[in-house]
Amino acid sequence: MKCSQDCRHCFRGLCIHRVPLFSSLSEENLVQIAGLIQHKNYEKGDRLISEGTTMESLIIINEGSVKAFRYTPAGREQRSYLFSEGDFFGEQYLFSDLKATYNVEALEAVKICMLTKTQLHKVLHTHPDVAIKLISELGKRIAQMENTFQSLGIRNVDARVATLLLDFASKYGEESPEGTVITLPISREGMANFLGIARETLSRKLSKFEDEGLIRSIDLKTLLVRDSGTLGDLAGLSD
Template sequence: MNNNCGNCCNNCRGQLCASKVPIFENLNNEELLEVVKTINHKEYSKGDVIFTEGNVANTLYFVNEGNIKLYKYTKDGKEQILHVLTEGEFFGELDLIKPSKYGFNSKAIVNSKICTLTKDEMKDIIMRKPEIGIKVLETMGERVAKVENLVQNLATNDVDSRLAYLLIDLMEKYGELIEKNISIKLPLSREDMASFIGVTRETISRKLKKFEYEKLIKIIGTKNLIILDEEGLKDYI
């Protein structure tokens, strides 16, 4: 589904979708309206591929609803997740100077609504508001640093440490304080968690049970988890 957006639309639940995106946070309402007028919308079902590595990079994507994973394949064909994105985050960073290709794959983890801007549309916005370009570069830099940390984590740390790193990352991004503990509605399946830290699904399940036995976490079904001892998890990292 692909709809052009006027002032607001059903896809945005009556909101200006651009207002959800931190790189546009300093725009006033009139400027937001101008951005929104150029935005298109697409809906993806769980498991739909948005683009693959090597595709021409001519579109910037913003997550309006849902969760998107960015990933590559290792030399032996295994999926390695790089990032998991949620509402307000963007992906498909463009080289605005020269033609480029996407260096990773993207897929909807759940049913998702995505807003898009073409390379030319984004270039026009940045020409009018250079600070947006700076924020895009800052976000790209943060992601590069995060991937470097992930690579180092996979190469040098044991499974317990890698899982603790992932849980802390998910806690910081998706955690919600309930009473004295932090509850996480997990955006990742056990398979995706395994892909993220380079182990099997069985290993993830076994290590989660170990952390639960140590009273670091409490597992609630397959999609919810409570952090009982944040400092204890950090001791593994």
């Protein structure tokens, strides 16, 4: 369903102004790109992309969060990445005829913005600095996916929660005298859904970590990581 909002008139509050990929562009250029964007809304559990399908657009998360995952030969879901507000995906398929190698599903209500293959090619031709950022992001994402496949696919719940917290700390954290303050990009329910555990299980694990002095919950959207070293040990990152 097409969103009633138009990025050309309110782009400051929509995806085009939130995506680091376009941060080097002038507001005039942003308005031009925003005029090309289409919008769709999805509910929790809706499938945005199915493995094996053709992708024709760069997809930007405007609101909400989604998970990228594959199925193992045994039919088990193997989560590889979480995308939240300001993140984008699908870019690697816009320069070839390859099919999508993962599924993408909404963890909560989601609003997305889409830039088609033809439109993105025009943007990259006109703004090579955007192309450089795109390549850089691809490299980071490949490394992140390799680590996440290992950490979330086979390890225990403590390790999976610790891995996700460290990932958030790396992407969204700000250093403070007490540790790393994280503004969570998704809800606690979204975190639980991504990890494949019940919300109550996540709450128990976070409470356990807090009792052990590893983290401190500031409010529902903010956490303080006090001991990243021990979290790294739990996640197996020191192996």
